[in-house]
Amino acid sequence: MKKTRLYQVHKEAGARLIEFAGWEMPVEYRGLIDEHLAVRTKAGLFDVSHMGEIIVDGPEALALVQYLTPNDASKLLPGQIQYSALTTDEGTFVDDLLVYCLSVPDKYLLVVNAANTDKDFAWVKDKAASFKVKATNESDRYSQLALQGPLAQEILQPLTDLDLSQMKTFHFAYGQVAGIDSLVSRTGYTGEDGFEIYTLSEKPDVIWKAIVAKGEPLGLQPIGLGARDTLRLEAKLMLYGNDISDKTTVLEADLKWIVKFQKGDFLGKAVLEKQLAEGLKKKLVGFEVVDRGIARPHYPVYIGGQKVSEVCSGSYGPYVKKAIGLVYLPIEFTAIGTELEIGIRDKMVKARVVPTPFYKREKK
Amino acid sequence: MYPENLYYSQDHEWLKIEGEEAILGITDFAQKQLGDIIFVDLPAVGKTVEAHQAIATVESVKSVSDIYSPVAGEVVQVNQEVAQTPELINRDPHGQGWILRLKIKDKSELNKLMKAGDYEKFLEGLEH
Structure with a gap:
């Protein structure tokens, strides 16, 4: 198994480590729910060097x-x-x-x-x-840290020569973080404001430790892959293998906004144009479980007693405090409010199609 | 750490014997492995169960785990408190976080379970 350059830091922090995509990665430090809420209300620091x-x-x-x-x-x-x-x-x-x-x-x-x-x-x-x-x-040369949450800028600014107040979402700049040459972007996978820090340095732990020292007094926590997954699901950010794959098109995934037909040729364009002209047969939608129960990946989804699909991502959302998930449904059943049933073990549990994202941060 | 008055199974359940009945819960080790427990699926009172058969389900944010009854019996009571407040299992696994009460079919099955000291040794073995 591959280890990131921050492996030792995670060990020392008492992280529970698991295998993920061939990497030994922290899944949880203090506890998933605590970590999830820290990112929504304060800040969280992630090692995403496996990207x-x-x-x-x-x-x-x-x-x-x-x-x-x-x-x-x-x-x-x-x-x-x-x-x-x-x-x-x-x-x-x-x-x-x-x-x-x-x-x-x-x-x-x-x-x-x-x-x-x-x-x-x-x-x-x-x-x-x-x-x-x-x-x-270049994957093995880069370490990547993500600092996410409403306090991200306040925590990072004293550690960098970049003027973060001038960095807009989906922009990046080169600068130093804790004295280490880095590329800093205003991006993330949580639905919060925040930054991702890429460095070729052999010592990304210097950055990690500086952010923890600055952030912990303000409520920052290290965050494992467990909370990373629930954070991204609440924000309806896609997870490859769960929500999108080589079996689902970009339009079916409800990502038409990233498809620019006018720009010229690209792989899959003809199929996507045809799909758009003929109309989609299925589409990815969000649901919440109405009865008690948590819908998990691959649980069967029924409408009017007929199995129509399987859950893609499904989990409890610690901030929205509901069992939520994503599912591809035949297009005629994708309207908000459509009632579904999910097979959870031996029970049929009620769910309904809801607007997404499940969580959207308030803009300052 | 592990109360002396309980019996323990290799699946990390505990039983507390009260006459012909047993209170069943999961151990502190089990709740730590699961993490924050957010959902408990309890059986109906009156359900009968064989030894080592799944009798309830607990879910953390990321995982689903069956709870196995270490002995055969009939469910006579379920803990509605943990259904409402599943984190009781994290907070007090050997006490308020109990899951259900069984009428034991054959008390000799208890002989196959571990006492606290043996369970602690069993856990040490798992860590290596």
């Missing part, structure tokens, strides 16, 4: 990114970031990702899911062969 970083570099880097992803990367200036996807010919997902524009039009950083890094790199490299681009998998 993959792929750099595409060369005169046709933008052209390659435009071909691989449905969003319009030509809109990006250096220092800007875009949520997008790597799509197949079928308009389904190889992965979802963030595209960081390092230099126009020749250098982009693709941040991908840990579980998919090798697959994604092989995919990108294969497609890059027909472009004047070199793709490199």
Whole structure:
């Protein structure tokens, strides 16, 4: 199993470690619910060094990114970031990702899911062969920390030479954090304000410890993968393998906003255009459980006694204090308020389609 | 740490014997492994159960775990308090966090269970 450069720090913090995508990662420190609420109300610090970083570099880097992803990367200036996807010919997902524009039009950083890094790199490299681009998998060189929560800026500002008040959401800049050269972006996977810090330093623990020292008196906690998952679900952020996959298209996943048909050709465009013209047959929606019970991944979903689907992500949401989840439903059953039944062990439990995200932070 | 007056199973349940009946709960070790417990699915009173059969379910945010009855019997009472306030199991696993009460079918089955000292040794064995 791979270990991040922060492994020892997690051990010392008393984290419970589990295997995730080939990495030994902290799943929980003080307790999932405590950690979840800390991020919603104060701040939380995550080691997400397992995430993959792929750099595409060369005169046709933008052209390659435009071909691989449905969003319009030509809109990006250096220092800007875009949520997008790597799509197949079928308009389904190889992965979802963030595209960081390092230099126009020749250098982009693709941040991908840990579980998919090798697959994604092989995919990108294969497609890059027909472009004047070199793709490199930099994942093992980068450490990545995420500082998330309403107090994130207050905690990070004294530790960096960057003016964070000037950094907008989905923007990044190069600077120092605790004296370590870093790339800092205003991004995250929790539904909160916050930052992600990438560094090539061998000593990312210096950054970790400085943030903990500054943040703990204000209520910051280290956060494991357990709370990371419940935080992202409340915010309806996708998890590859649960909510999106190579079996579901970008439109079915209700991510039409990342599909820019006008921008030119891209992988899966024809299928997606056809799907849009003919109308979707199924779509990903959010539900909440009305009766007592928690819907988990793969639990069967029924409408009028007929099994129509299975739960994708499903969990208890510690902040919304409800059992929530996502499910692909036949399009005629996707209206808000539609009543569902979920098979939980030997019981049929009532649920209903609700608006998403389940949680949305109040803008200051 | 583990009360002397309880019997313990390898699945981390405990039993407290009161005459022909037993109160059943999960051990402190089990609640720590599960983390924050947020849901308890209790059986109906009157349900009969064989030894080692699932009798209830507890859920933490991320996991679902069956609770097995260490002995055969019939459910005579369930703890409505833990149904309402599942975190009682985290707070007081060997006391207020009890789960249900069984009428024991055959008390000789208790001989197969561990006493506190043996259970503690069993736990030490798990850590290696």
